[in-house]
Amino acid sequence: MELVVGSENPVKRRATERAAPEDATVLAFGVDSGVSDQPRGHAACRAGAENRARRALDASDTAATHGVGLEGGVATLEGAFEGTDGRLWLVMWAAVTDGDRWGYGTGPSLVLPDVVADPVREGGELGPVLDEYLGTAGIKHGEGAAGVFTGGASDRTSALAHAVAGALGPFVTDHYR
Numbered sequence: 001m002e003l004v005v006g007s008e009n010p011v012k013r014r015a016t017e018r019a020a021p022e023d024a025t026v027l028a029f030g031v032d033s034g035v036s037d038q039p040r041g042h043a044a045c046r047a048g049a050e051n052r053a054r055r056a057l058d059a060s061d062t063a064a065t066h067g068v069g070l071e072g073g074v075a076t077l078e079g080a081f082e083g084t085d086g087r088l089w090l091v092m093w094a095a096v097t098d099g100d101r102w103g104y105g106t107g108p109s110l111v112l113p114d115v116v117a118d119p120v121r122e123g124g125e126l127g128p129v130l131d132e133y134l135g136t137a138g139i140k141h142g143e144g145a146a147g148v149f150t151g152g153a154s155d156r157t158s159a160l161a162h163a164v165a166g167a168l169g170p171f172v173t174d175h176y177r
């Protein structure tokens with residue numbers, strides 16, 4: 001199994017390495033997600049992950065057997081609470097394809113505190129908004145929001161690895177036939 005990840009963000013490559021079978025090779029190839037820089041809603045995140053997986057598999061000049069796409073975004077969790085829930089959540093989607101079949105997975109969903117959610121609602125992008133709030137540079141390439149908002153109990157690599165593991169399920173087990 002030779003996986004190509006559709007991103008130049010090293011966190012996404014590391015997450016895929018963590019979730020992939022031990023004998024798999026993992027490459028990375030930067031592609032356009034085809035969705036906005038700050039996807040809003042599950043449909044946009046799923047579409048971004050799919051586009052990245054398909055484009056990475058098509059574009060990489062390698063013997064890659066599977067494309068992997070990871071897309072982070074923000075969403076409300078409609079239907080989870082009674083009445084209207086105004087909270088904004090960080091969500092993450094993974095898609096894997098061999099050019100024919102598809103696998104999908106999501107990572108943990110985390111409530112964004114108002115101090116970050118408000119500027120994102122007003123059009124801001126989560127990574128830069130978080131950097132400004134924390135005085136950091138490039139938090140999305142490191143621990144990410146998952147690290148910050150869990151007090152270090154999780155981090156972006158680990159969170160994304162769970163999404164990739166789910167998306168790889170149909171390709172590494174027999175249970176989806």
Ligand SMILES: O=P(O)(O)OP(=O)(O)OP(=O)(O)OC[C@H]1O[C@@H](n2cnc3c(O)ncnc32)[C@H](O)[C@@H]1O
Pocket residue numbers: 006007008009012033037038039070071072073090125126127128130139140143144145146156
């Ligand atoms: O280089 P690419 O692959 O685009 O990686 P990315 O981290 O910029 O991009 P994503 O498309 O996965 O995420 C969309 C935006 O959401 C933000 N984001 C998502 N997850 C995050 C996290 O854990 N921590 C900080 N920002 C995050 C970040 O601002 C991204 O620009």
